[in-house]
Amino acid sequence: MRNIHYRKFCIFFTLLLAMINTAYATSVITITDGYIKESIPGTDITAAYMAISNTGDKAITLQKVSSTISDRIEIHEHSMANGMMRMREVGEVTIKADSKVVLQPSGLHLMIFSLKHPIKENSVIPLTLKFSNKTTLNIQLPVYRYNIPEPLQDVISEPN
Ligand SMILES: [Cu+2]
Numbered sequence: 001m002r003n004i005h006y007r008k009f010c011i012f013f014t015l016l017l018a019m020i021n022t023a024y025a026t027s028v029i030t031i032t033d034g035y036i037k038e039s040i041p042g043t044d045i046t047a048a049y050m051a052i053s054n055t056g057d058k059a060i061t062l063q064k065v066s067s068t069i070s071d072r073i074e075i076h077e078h079s080m081a082n083g084m085m086r087m088r089e090v091g092e093v094t095i096k097a098d099s100k101v102v103l104q105p106s107g108l109h110l111m112i113f114s115l116k117h118p119i120k121e122n123s124v125i126p127l128t129l130k131f132s133n134k135t136t137l138n139i140q141l142p143v144y145r146y147n148i149p150e151p152l153q154d155v156i157s158e159p160n
Pocket residue numbers: 076077087088109110111
């Protein structure tokens with residue numbers, strides 16, 4: 001019973017915030033500053049970034065990301081290994097209680113593979129985020145040009 005009520009509350013909040021600006025929130029999770037980079041001509045991959053805030057008193061994990069534009073979205077992290085910038089899949093991201101995690105160029109990011117069509121600046125891309133507290137957030141991210149600020153090569157040279 002309590003759970004059903006909570007979900008209704010989340011949906012209400014998500015819709016309300018979607019109308020006001022590009023922040024998305026449940027009662028404890030807030031997504032801000034989200035964007036996707038324009039896909040690079042000739043490739044079918046790109047990356048998405050955002051800040052995820054958890055104002056609750058328990059850690060919450062982002063477990064899965066999906067979208068109509070791709071069947072393969074992974075959570076990645078950049079790291080330095082032997083002086084080289086590398087990316088690896090981390091599977092999920094945990095946001096500690098009362099904390100914020102920022103997905104940003106050269107750090108954690110959402111790697112989007114096998115785009116079903118190229119994505120261009122001035123469009124908006126839907127993403128669905130599934131969290132460990134049984135919350136699902138549907139968000140819309142603006143598309144920005146790829147020439148800011150992450151080195152292009154990091155997106156192209158995806159190690160498998
Ligand atoms: Cu990546």
